[in-house]
Amino acid sequence: MLSELQKETAKAIVNIFETGSARGDYARVTLLTGDSGHLTYGRAQTTLGSGNLHLLIKAYCATPGAAYARTLKPYLPQLADIDLRLDTDWSFRNVLKEAGGDPVMRDVQDDFFDRVYWTPALASAKRTGLGEALSAAVVYDSVVHGSWIAMRDRTTAKAGAASSAGERRWIGVYLDTRRDWLASHSNALLRKTVYRMDAFKALAASGNWSLDLPMMVRGVRIDPDALCLRPPVNASAIEVATRNLRLTDPKMSGNDVRALEEALSKEGYAINRDGIFDEGLETALKSFQRDFGLVDDGIAGPATRLMLGI
Template sequence: MGELEKRTAQAIVNIFESGKAAGDYGAVTVLAGDSGHLTYGKAQTTLASGNLYLLIKAYVESAGALYASALKEYLPALKRCEASLDNDARLRWVLQEAGADPAMQDVQDGFFDRVFWKPSADAARALGIKTPLGLAIVYDSHIHGSWRYLKGRVEEKAGKAAAIGEKRWITAYVGERKAWLAGHDNRLLRRTIYRMEAFEELIASGNWSLALPLTVRGVRIDSDIIDYHPPVRVSAEGAEERLLLLKSPPMTGEDVRALEEALKRHGYVINTDGVFDENLERIVKDFQQLERLTADGIVGASTRAALGI
């Protein structure tokens, strides 16, 4: 399979995961009742699996990572798969911002290829699955989960792919997986039946080669999308500006003083003492709300840009 077919298959799964064919490197999702807990990145790797820890560890250790120091402090909790991280607004904010960092995008591309795409390609090859659509379905199941279990069920009921033919086997697999999702105890999994419905449409259209353009769940995939490069954030100085937020003991420094002076220029009455205290957090939240930013009191790139610092 060529690079174009690979990226098309990945684009289909990106649509399932983030609604975007190009994927969303900064996507953070927390769904009530999801056993995976917090999920992140273009293929939505999960906290509970331990893969989120491995991804963030690889990013923190990569050269030029703009948010390395901000995320490094979370590594112990990520390694323990602490469910409390689901509710950590600061972590979610940093992950979203890091999605625009070229280093994070490179790490995610390599990580998801290594952890999901290569095992999917190996599994497909072992079964004799050669079509791009067939591989896309195997890849989706590796991302979504329970590939081995459902593969075994299909082989018991319909036989092996080598015996009945790839297209017949893949069609049976999609039907079996659809029925399994539809009857699952987890309501969140039941809602993901749309993945198999999308594959059924592609099978019915006969587009086993994933010839472009094609449409999945109302999202068009064409050569422009496949060649799309996501926006990046590059630091001109090559050094990260730290996030400013309320901590105990309070954060201090010239960057806090610069924040206070910027807020003063915007009309706020404030002491420029270089201490990030509760009063400063309250003022930051007020400014963020007025600017229609996330009013979390955390000063990062977006708030700095709005303040002109």
């Protein structure tokens, strides 16, 4: 079990990767040419392309006292549809920046990033056989950055399960595997993010598996007075946009819906596996979300898919 200090240190490391600050930048709006995540926002730079920006703004608009809820609500349908025209919608981008100064938005982001990234990442790390604080930080970073499951499976194919290979050796192989993947990626922006793996490799080499403070990460000292000295490259490693599955009219259908049905069936939920997102599938999905501590909104977003392993 990680301590609260270890948890906050792990999050601070990823904040540095994403925004250059250990505390994170709640108002940061970024769009890098060639970034498959498209428009990114907030403390952990959640992306339009992943569908998570929709879920974040949806949660904010539903929170009492949200100062910019009325302005942001009209954008929810476009966010849900991953409408890439929002990349260059300056009115939308400006209101996001302004909303970043709202204390309600900061609280919503803290809760959202814990719920959508940290908690599923910790659960996935545990299922993989990883328990050390540095390992949790590595998994959390990959969940935020993208492609954790693909790199996990590639590492297991090379090194075997963490339980047999040994956790520290497995993480070492993982860091090398992910670094090689980033360094040779067709997206030039991702090739510039190998520093994330280099930072973790340095912590591992120093023996700081417990994430003891103080520490230096990319020129930033992590302690109560953390100071950013240089900006990061924060391109998303999301390969393609994956739609958030939900009840719509007409109903969603396809292989991704079928994969969701199969995953829920494996978890013991009785559903009709026909590849159509209907009311019965929504009911089963909400039950799964409640059972696993997720928001039971009936939307199969990135956090729910991660918990299901799809």
